[in-house]
Amino acid sequence: MVGSGAVLSVWLIEEINMERGYWIKSKPVYTSLKWHEKATSHLVLATGIGGMAVLKLFQQMHPTQPVKVLYGKYGQMEADYSDTLKMVVPEGLHIHKFDDALLTQFQLELRDAQMGLRIYVAGSEGFIWDVVAAAKPFGIQEMEIMKEQADTLARSVYCVHCKTISKYVTTNITACCGCERMLFVRDHFSRNLGAYMGLMVDAESPGELPAIEEIYP
Amino acid sequence: MSTINVKVAAIEAVTPLIKHFTLVHEDGSELPSFSGGSHIVVTMDAEGRTYRNPYSLMGSPTDTQAYHISVRRQESSRGGSLFMHEHVHVGMRLKITHPVNLFSLSKLAHKHILIAGGIGITPFMSQIEDLKRVGADYELHYAFRAYEQAAFVNELEEMCEGHLHCYADSQGERIDLNALLSQQPLGSHVYVCGPSPMVVAVLETARNLGWPENNIHNEEFSSPPVGEPFKVQLAKSDIEIQVPAEMSMLEAIEAAGVKADSLCRGGVCGRCELTVLETDGGIEHHDHYLSDSEKVSCRSIMPCVSRTKGKRLVLDL
Numbered sequence: 001m002v003g004s005g006a007v008l009s010v011w012l013i014e015e016i017n018m019e020r021g022y023w024i025k026s027k028p029v030y031t032s033l034k035w036h037e038k039a040t041s042h043l044v045l046a047t048g049i050g051g052m053a054v055l056k057l058f059q060q061m062h063p064t065q066p067v068k069v070l071y072g073k074y075g076q077m078e079a080d081y082s083d084t085l086k087m088v089v090p091e092g093l094h095i096h097k098f099d100d101a102l103l104t105q106f107q108l109e110l111r112d113a114q115m116g117l118r119i120y121v122a123g124s125e126g127f128i129w130d131v132v133a134a135a136k137p138f139g140i141q142e143m144e145i146m147k148e149q150a151d152t153l154a155r156s157v158y159c160v161h162c163k164t165i166s167k168y169v170t171t172n173i174t175a176c177c178g179c180e181r182m183l184f185v186r187d188h189f190s191r192n193l194g195a196y197m198g199l200m201v202d203a204e205s206p207g208e209l210p211a212i213e214e215i216y217p
Numbered sequence: 218m219s220t221i222n223v224k225v226a227a228i229e230a231v232t233p234l235i236k237h238f239t240l241v242h243e244d245g246s247e248l249p250s251f252s253g254g255s256h257i258v259v260t261m262d263a264e265g266r267t268y269r270n271p272y273s274l275m276g277s278p279t280d281t282q283a284y285h286i287s288v289r290r291q292e293s294s295r296g297g298s299l300f301m302h303e304h305v306h307v308g309m310r311l312k313i314t315h316p317v318n319l320f321s322l323s324k325l326a327h328k329h330i331l332i333a334g335g336i337g338i339t340p341f342m343s344q345i346e347d348l349k350r351v352g353a354d355y356e357l358h359y360a361f362r363a364y365e366q367a368a369f370v371n372e373l374e375e376m377c378e379g380h381l382h383c384y385a386d387s388q389g390e391r392i393d394l395n396a397l398l399s400q401q402p403l404g405s406h407v408y409v410c411g412p413s414p415m416v417v418a419v420l421e422t423a424r425n426l427g428w429p430e431n432n433i434h435n436e437e438f439s440s441p442p443v444g445e446p447f448k449v450q451l452a453k454s455d456i457e458i459q460v461p462a463e464m465s466m467l468e469a470i471e472a473a474g475v476k477a478d479s480l481c482r483g484g485v486c487g488r489c490e491l492t493v494l495e496t497d498g499g500i501e502h503h504d505h506y507l508s509d510s511e512k513v514s515c516r517s518i519m520p521c522v523s524r525t526k527g528k529r530l531v532l533d534l
Contacts, residue, residue, distance in 0.1 A: 038426065038427045040399065040426055040427050114399070114400060114401060114403065115402070115403060115405050116428065117403065118427055138403045139326060139405070140403060141325060141429075143431060
């Protein structure tokens with residue numbers, strides 16, 4: 001089947017290209033957390049299995065500068081590192097049950113912070129970009145925040161048609177939670193929205209859908 | 218590169234060493250608008266050679282009737298600034314490039330810390346106009362040898378109101394960079410323009426205090442240093458050019474009639490980068506563009522400021 005329309009050909013091209021060597025510049029590449037050598041203080045944020053990244057940070061060393069860790073034990077996975085973190089991080093650890101509370105504390109910390117504070121985040125991609133969005137009003141740019149992706153590969157998907165963001169999408173094609181259009185989940189990522197672009201997949205031949213597969217478990 | 222023909226409308230000696238030139242369009246029309254921190258390259262046709270020197274625009278970016286540049290007399294340089302001081306007179310025609318900004322203000326910054334040393338004050342004068350227009354938070358820290366030699370202090374006091382902090386070396390006043398940069402709110406950006414040791418000190422202090430690279434900005438045009446004469450072979454053009462001691466390689470290439478790309482002519486922008494095919498003596502990199510590892514590899518050179526230590530250099534041009 002060859003798509004004649006622009007919308008259809010996007011996913012065809014992307015699927016073909018995804019075979020080998022395919023790479024799109026906008027797709028974030030995450031790292032393993034590592035302390036910045038130069039800093040006046042550190043602020044570490046993590047959820048769920050991202051707690052392991054925090055433990056690994058403290059395996060590297062316990063920095064001489066002040067450190068605060070905000071940990072959320074919610075998330076997709078059951079993994080909860082609260083108890084271990086309490087032992088490893090004797091002071092400056094704050095545990096939250098809900099991400100709203102964690103992000104509220106994050107913004108309170110930023111309000112009085114000064115240049116020299118370095119920020120680290122480990123968790124699902126959704127959490128990472130929630131943190132980026134919370135930091136933005138403080139003049140913090142996304143590339144200043146060190147990010148480790150842990151937990152699920154699930155994507156936030158921005159519907160280019162109705163502008164709704166569907167969260168925790170694990171499949172190559174998903175129904176938009178705003179307009180119910182069937183969207184192809186692209187690799188094209190918006191750092192501003194913290195979401196991947198989703199394009200209607202059956203615009204030209206309604207109901208004709210490629211196989212739906214879970215590829216972002 | 219397309220140039221603009223301008224006429225010198227006024228020359229004012231700001232200090233014994235600094236002259237302020239007002240340039241207007243040759244035919245009286247408007248000049249292109251620009252953003253704070255932009256510079257132009259002025260072409261000077263001297264006896265037997267051409268100088269092309271970059272100068273920051275220091276007038277208001279909203280004033281398209283005239284451009285303002287200030288030139289410090291550099292006795293021990295190759296002659297461009299001496300030519301401006303001694304041979305350029307009111308009414309004279311000059312060629313300039315369109316303004317280019319390699320030192321722009323960050324639109325995302327919440328606060329701007331501007332640090333100037335000596336004649337490095339010029340790009341900030343146009344930036345302050347921009348900052349005032351948008352009501353941005355800023356501080357200007359201006360260091361100089363002595364009040365008698367400092368340019369534009371009175372103008373700046375008026376422009377900046379309470380935002381200006383002056384430091385006269387003659388009175389033992391120094392900027393305490395550590396104190397200044399360790400107590401700034403998140404979202405601050407620091408900008409420095411001045412002599413090389415000052416730029417290095419600001420960059421090092423900011424980095425040591427954990428400032429992200431994105432928040433650190435510097436403008437440091439190097440004037441091409443005087444070096445040993447050498448020969449450069451241009452492989453594609455199939456010619457050999459002699460580079461005299463007091464001429465940059467880019468100027469020698471241009472004088473030989475070979476077309477070479479360039480923009481800032483001060484080792485900052487990277488536009489003139491050339492691939493080195495062969496060298497027998499290594500390269501004296503004077504630019505601020507290539508990374509340290511690129512400099513060590515000797516595969517690229519910025520002909521606007523860099524030279525070779527050897528006798529022979531082959532370039533892919």
